Amino acid sequence: MRTSITIEVRPTEIDGMGHVNNAKYLEYMEWSREDWYNKMGLPFDTFTKMNVGTVTVNININYRKEARQGEKLTISTDTVRKGKSSYVLRHEIRNEQGELVAEADVTSVTIDLKLRKSVVVPPALTKVFS
Structure with a gap:
């Protein structure tokens, strides 16, 4: 299932090049x-009750287009x-014009917390x- 959030780029997120770090x-x-x-019904507490944690072990990211202060970005997540x-979960970040700004595949592993x-x-x- 694909979900998304929208954020606005803040001044503290900009680097010396004038775009998002x-x-x-x-x-x-x-x-x-x-x-x-x-949204999947799996908040942090649910994993803790199962004695399970999730650990990010690999991120493969591609930066496609710069984003600047004040832009609204939509970040989606899908299986x-x-x-x-x-x-593995895939993320896409798109600007207000729908252009792909960045994309990444994030691999996580489930671990026994103890x-x-x-x-x-x-x-x-x-x-x-499924």
């Missing part, structure tokens, strides 16, 4: 990912694939990949 795009994607989990203990070892993706998360 590259690291901020990862933050935008994290905000969208958190929103995705919540790509699920493995035994890992899963043992700090990977575990099978829980059924509650598996079902959103």
Whole structure:
């Protein structure tokens, strides 16, 4: 299921080149990912009750177009694939004209919070990949 949020680029997110600093795009994607989990009925507390955490292990990002202060950006999150203990979510950031600003595939692994070892993706998360 695809979800999205819209943000406005703030002055503190701009670098010396006058556009959004590259690291901020990862933050935008994290905000969208958190929103995705919540809309899937999987807020942080739900994972904690299952003794499961999610750990980002890989981010493959492509920067396509610069964004500047005051622009409104829409960040979407969607499922790509699920493995035994890992899963991939895709993010796209688009400007108000619908142009692709950045895109990334983010791989996460589910872990046992006490043992700090990977575990099978829980059924509650598996079902959103069906």
